[in-house]
Amino acid sequence: MTSSTNTQKTFWQRHRLTLTPWLFLLPGLVMFLLYVILPIFQSILISFYEWDGLTVAKYIGLANYHELWQDDAFYTSLKNNLIWLILYMLAIPAGLTIALFLNQTVFGIRLYKSLFFFPFVISQVVVGLVFAWFYDPSNGILAVIYQAFGGKPPAILADERYVTYGIIAAGLWPQIAYCMILYLTGLNNVAPEQIEAARLDGAKGFRMLWHVILPQLRPATFIAIVVTVIGALRSFDLISIMTQGGPYGSSRVLAYYMYETALSEYGYRMGYGAAIAVVLFLIMMVYISFFLWRMYQQEK
Amino acid sequence: MLSTLKKLSLTVAMTTLLSIPAWAGELVINYDGSDPAPKKAFEEVIQKFETANPDIKVKWNIFDHEGYKTSIRNFLTANPPDVFSWYAANRMAPFVKAGLVEDVTDLWEKEGLNDAMASAADAMTIDSKKWGVPYTYYQWGIYYRKDLFDKHGIAVPTKWDEFLAACAKLKENGITPIAIGTKQTWTTGGVFDYINMRVNGYEVHKDLTAGKIKYTDPQIQKTFDHWDQLVKPGYFLENHATFTWQEALAPMVQGKAAMYIMGNFAVAPLKEAGLTNDQLGFFQFPEITPNIEQAEDAPTDTFHISSKAKNKEDARKFLAFLASPDVQTSVNKTLGQLPINKNASVDDDPFIKAGFEMLSKTKYLGQFYDRDADAEMAKAGMDGFQEYMIKPERREAILKQLDKVQEKVNSKQGS
Incomplete structure (x- = not known):
């Protein structure tokens, strides 16, 4: 009897356990393939073409990359990307400091925590606008401060020397809040017994932080680095809002330059834009592979 | 692969555009005047046009002025309207060269525009053909x-x-x-x-x-x-x-x-x-x-017919209507700008009058650096x-x- 029911089991009944997770994953996988994986290969393909989005695309081999190689604007963007990457890392120690500072139980601490987290909640567009007004050399608060000391305020967003730093400062504001919240949740999970034990052994202050608390915050640090690096590399909205890449293109980063050549009012060089996208993709790949490799090594 | 990409972007563009396919007697117009004055001017034109042509139903889509510069590439290839607004000179060249714009040289001849709009003829010409009708310009x-x-x-x-x-x-x-x-x-x-x-x-x-x-x-x-x-x-x-x-x-x-x-x-x-x-x-x-x-x-704003338009006959009627002196007078009164048709009259506003006087003595009109280059x-x-x-x-x-x-x-x- 039992053996006959076994043979009557349908394909679905036999493989239910293996198939169910895939079925649940299916919508996500399809979306991921369609909107992430496929476009990557399409971008790589388009980067070998000269295409304005209207007429027939023309195959030109590596000519787009060759042009990129000699393009000053490309190097300016690359350099700015690097500055972004380095300075954005400041968000991690700054976020940690604020998180340590806020990790105490006094009256109203929840309110303070939410106030510190506030910049991450508001849109990057709003952050950009607020900082642009803040920097305004005629009416901005920075100008008021300078004038109070009898100085002449610098036009931060109109000066090629300061513009990138000015935008990064605006970007750091929400990014620090983000890192702070990551560390705050991390601090919740720090084992109190270990701290107690360390205290009995006479550890306090910086030694306590370095040897006892930080190692336990490792997962939080890992996530904080990942989101900060990605945040720095895809910086686009702030630049678009605050300067539109100006003055004369000196605050462009790769993501913005790609948008400008491929999609902006004077652009429509899809192939050239795609070539920039591929370079940006490769830079991200290097970093992500390094990180995955390290994670793999540690788990081994 | 490229063609699949094109098809994909077309589908996306089609679903995002609000316009529905036209049937006979319906005229689809895409327009970029999202500011109050241009919007009002355009509404007036449509109203008059429908009164004059009761058998034609106009369906129009107003786009955000800046966003239009991007969406025009999608809708012209994916879901072309019968008539669309744009700019003269080199700004229209990519679309003309891609074969997306209807040649309206016949309309210029039939309606006597070569004379009435002589000052803008050069800016509307590519390869000695006319590609649209100007409706306004400003000094x-x-x-x-x-x-x-x-x-x-x-x-x-x-x-x-x-x-x-x-x-x-x-x-x-x-x-x-x-x-x-x-x-x-x-x-x-x-x-x-x-x-x-x-x-x-x-x-x-x-x-x-x-x-x-x-x-x-x-x-x-x-x-x-x-x-x-x-x-x-x-x-x-x-x-x-x-x-x-x-x-x-x-x-x-x-x-x-x-x-x-x-x-x-x-x-x-x-x-x-x-x-x-x-x-x-x-x-x-x-x-x-x-x-x-x-x-x-004196940058000139224009209307064109797309080469893939479904209702070219009524589209030509609309362009001819737009080129007539009366319509140019009233549109530009609302816009606060200058008509191209030399038989149209200008508003009393001192700036418009000053501009009209200056431009009527001018031999050459540039479109603007970013439209000429x-x-x-x-x-x-x-x-x-x-x-x-x-x-x-x-x-x-x-x-x-x-x-x-x-x-x-x-x-x-x-x-």
């Missing part, structure tokens, strides 16, 4: 604070020396002579256009934007010598790269700046901010090289002009860089 020039000029005893300058003297006097009295906001770099194109057209004349200017003359050419150097006379003494608004053109209107309203080189669309916001006709005036950009043939920037060249050019206005000492390097871009653009067009 560029210098808007100034009459009261500030009176207070400091400055007369309206008509010659370059007088203009420089006026600037010097204003500066002495602590007033910024010329307001400008170059955060969006196109504003620099207007200044360049005027100085170059006044120094070298229209033909040289046209050859430059067509890529036939180099930016390091001695004639263009002379243009920059004159521009130097404004930039080096600091006659332009300080920190202009921080401001958009609208933000740079503020010092003019506050009386901290006296002049603004702009198109007529600057009048409306200036008046909204509180300036009256007694305070605000207009004059033509002063003469530099004597007896050169007069040329002005190739798009890639225009972008690099305006970036370069902005850099020059901040760092005039880099002039040589900037002009050499522009030559490089021009060469690249030329070689692409040649191929």
